[in-house]
Amino acid sequence: PAIELDGVVKEYVSHGEVVQAVKGVTLSIAEGEFFSLLGPSGCGKTTTMRMIAGFEDPSRGTVRLHGQDVTDVPPNKRDVNMVFQSYALFPHMNVWENVAFGLRRKKVADTEIKRRVGEILEIVDLTGREKRRPREMSGGQQQRVALARALVNNPRALLLDEPLGALDLKLRQAMQIELKRIQREVGITFVYVTHDQSEALTMSDRIAVMSDGQVEQLGSPREIYERPATAFVAGFIGTSNLLSGTVDHFQSGFAVLKLGDDDHVLAEGGSFRAGEPIAITVRPEKIRITTEEPTGDLSIVRGAVSEVVYLGLYTSYTVSLAHGAEVTVFQQNALDSASTAERGDAVWLSWLPHHSY
Ligand code: ADP
Ligand code: MG
Numbered sequence: 239p240a241i242e243l244d245g246v247v248k249e250y251v252s253h254g255e256v257v258q259a260v261k262g263v264t265l266s267i268a269e270g271e272f273f274s275l276l277g278p279s280g281c282g283k284t285t286t287m288r289m290i291a292g293f294e295d296p297s298r299g300t301v302r303l304h305g306q307d308v309t310d311v312p313p314n315k316r317d318v319n320m321v322f323q324s325y326a327l328f329p330h331m332n333v334w335e336n337v338a339f340g341l342r343r344k345k346v347a348d349t350e351i352k353r354r355v356g357e358i359l360e361i362v363d364l365t366g367r368e369k370r371r372p373r374e375m376s377g378g379q380q381q382r383v384a385l386a387r388a389l390v391n392n393p394r395a396l397l398l399d400e401p402l403g404a405l406d407l408k409l410r411q412a413m414q415i416e417l418k419r420i421q422r423e424v425g426i427t428f429v430y431v432t433h434d435q436s437e438a439l440t441m442s443d444r445i446a447v448m449s450d451g452q453v454e455q456l457g458s459p460r461e462i463y464e465r466p467a468t469a470f471v472a473g474f475i476g477t478s479n480l481l482s483g484t485v486d487h488f489q490s491g492f493a494v495l496k497l498g499d500d501d502h503v504l505a506e507g508g509s510f511r512a513g514e515p516i517a518i519t520v521r522p523e524k525i526r527i528t529t530e531e532p533t534g535d536l537s538i539v540r541g542a543v544s545e546v547v548y549l550g551l552y553t554s555y556t557v558s559l560a561h562g563a564e565v566t567v568f569q570q571n572a573l574d575s576a577s578t579a580e581r582g583d584a585v586w587l588s589w590l591p592h593h594s595y
Contacts, residue, residue: 239266239267239268239269239302239304239305240267240268240269240270240271240303240304240394240395240427241266241267241273241290241301241302241303241395241427241429242265242266242267242300242301242302242303243263243264243265243266243286243289243290243299243300243301244264244299244300244301244302245262245263245264245298245299245300246260246262246263246264246286246289246296246298246299246300246301247260247261247262247296247297247298247299248260248282248285248286248289248294248296248297249297258451259282259285259451260282260285260286260289260296260451261282261450261451261452262298262299262451262452263282263286263299263448263451263452263453264299264453265446265453265456267395267427267429267444268427269304269394269427270425270426270427271427271428271443271444272418272421272428272430272441272442272443273427273428273429273430273442273443273444273445273446274429274430274431274432274437274438274441274442274444274445274446275287275429275430275431275432275445275446275448276432276433276434276435276438276445276446276447276448276474277433277447277448277449277454277474278433278449278474279433281448281449281450281451282448282450282451282452283399283431283432283433283448284399284431286448287320287397287399287429287431289301290303290318290397290429291313291316291318291320291397292308292311292312292313292315292316292318293313293320295309295310296309303316303317303318303394303395304317304394317393317394317395318393318394318395318396318397319388319389319391319393319395319396319397320388320396320397320398320399321384321385321388321396321397321398321399321401322384322399322401323399323400323401323402323403323404324404325372325380325381325383325384326384327372327380327383327384327387328372329371329372329373330371331371332368332369332370332371333359333364333367333368333369333370333371333372333375333383333386334355334359334368334369336372336383336387337355337358337359337383337386337387337390338351338355338390339387340387340390340391341354341355341390341391354390354392355386355390358386358389358390359386361386361389361420361423361424362382362383362385362386362389362420363382363416364379364382364383364386367379376409377404377405377409378405378409378412378413381401381402381404381405381413382416384401385401385417385420389420389424389426393426394426394427395426395427395428395429396426396427396428396429397429397431398417398428398429398430398431399431400431400432400433401417401430402414402417402432402437410437411440414437414440414441415440417430417441418440418441430442435474435475435476438459439459439462439463439475442458442459443458444456444457444458445457445458445459445462447462447470447471447474447475449470449474454467454468454470454471455467455468455471462475463475463476463521464521465595466478466519466595469517469519472519472595476521477521477522477566477568478519478520478521478522479519479520479521479522479525479563479565479566480517480518480519481495481497481503481517481518481519481520481539481563481565482515482516482517482518483495483496483497483501483503483515483516484496484513484514484515484516485505485510485511485512485513485514485516486512487512488510488512489504490535491506492504492505492506492591493505493510493516495516495518497539497559497560497561497563498539498540498559498560498561499560500538500539500540500560501538501539501540501559501560501561502537502538502539503518503537503538503539503594504535504536504537504591504594505518505591505594506591506592506594506595518594518595519594519595520537520589520593520594520595521593522554522566522567522568523552523568523569523570524589524590524593524594525565525567525568525587525588525589526569526587526588526589527543527555527557527567527569527579527585527586527587528585528586528588529579529583529584529585529586530586531586532586532588535590535591536588536589536590536591537588537589537590537591537594538586538587538588539559539565539586539587539588540559540560540584540585540586540587541557541558541559541560541565541584541585541587542557542558542582542583542584542585543555543556543557543579543580543581543582543583543585544556544557544558544564544581545581546579546580546581548571550571551570551571552568552569552570552571553568553569553571554566554567554568555567555568555569555579555585557585557587565587567587
């Protein structure tokens with residue numbers, strides 16, 4: 239692995255009280271992986287990143303880079319580079335000088351500097367802009383310069399802390415695709431910090447979802463979206479519906495929850511007991527909305543449509559169930575757009591039991 243954290247804890251003393259910013263993080267990042275730390279503001283992403291870079295010492299635990307324990311190794315002796323949201327470019331230097339700066343300071347030969355800076359500017363798509371000053375460039379271009387400046391040192395891993403945070407949505411989305419392309423091209427490990435779930439889903443090979451100083455779940459974007467391990471992950475990634483009830487009876491391997499008289503929610507797996515309260519989560523796009531009663535081995539609930547919002551690609555329905563819960567349903571507006579339920583309609587909602595968790 240490129241990066242390993244083993245039981246890493248970071249404590250700060252604030253107003254005489256010990257605060258744990260990171261509460262025992264253990265994870266392993268493979269060489270060449272695009273790995274994201276995703277979580278809400280204050281969950282410990284930056285602190286974790288700074289311990290990988292060496293800007294913070296862990297209170298407990300071990301940091302290993304490429305198999306070597308670096309817990310006590312200073313940042314400049316670690317084979318990683320960090321890119322920040324504030325690009326931290328030198329305003330009085332042009333693009334070429336900004337990118338070449340680190341190599342010059344390391345006394346790398348001029349011909350080698352020329353070759354490497356040229357190559358990196360090509361990769362970040364800034365060839366022809368060498369003479370520009372930072373203030374003459376857009377935010378996206380400045381971020382590319384910052385990226386080039388980090389990459390030109392040939393680090394084995396690049397750490398990026400919310401690098402696109404200052405860009406507007408359109409530019410941010412374009413840069414997400416760009417960053418992924420650049421990472422593929424240079425082939426080095428990227429560790430990416432973001433609080434934006436769609437950004438993490440777009441770019442990452444794997445994501446560690448963090449909450450309150452801990453890793454809640456670690457997996458591929460698909461695993462995290464389709465199989466959230468905790469209610470926190472389900473709520474933080476995408477939209478999801480939480481339905482709670484008690485186990486009524488068992489039917490062909492499923493626990494059956496009764497919410498209202500006509501409701502029949504199937505829960506898979508686990509060792510449920512009758513009468514036990516459980517909650518299941520189901521994504522809005524996994525639910526079918528029909529005005530006819532569905533049949534088959536499905537989870538089925540009844541309700542009334544309280545809101546319909548047409549969103550182009552799909553329509554979002556809010557359905558109020560008899561016992562009070564509200565369920566969001568996304569139905570794709572395909573050519574054969576099946577349902578045209580309207581506000582006030584009585585409807586059935588159904589989904590395959592393995593689409594809930
Ligand atoms: P994130 O990057 O996920 O927003 P941070 O890693 O910056 O979170 O912070 C995690 C927690 O640690 C926060 O509650 C923050 O207030 C606290 N924290 C971070 N740095 C310090 C510090 N130098 N002193 C005291 N508390 C800190
Ligand atoms: Mg942060």
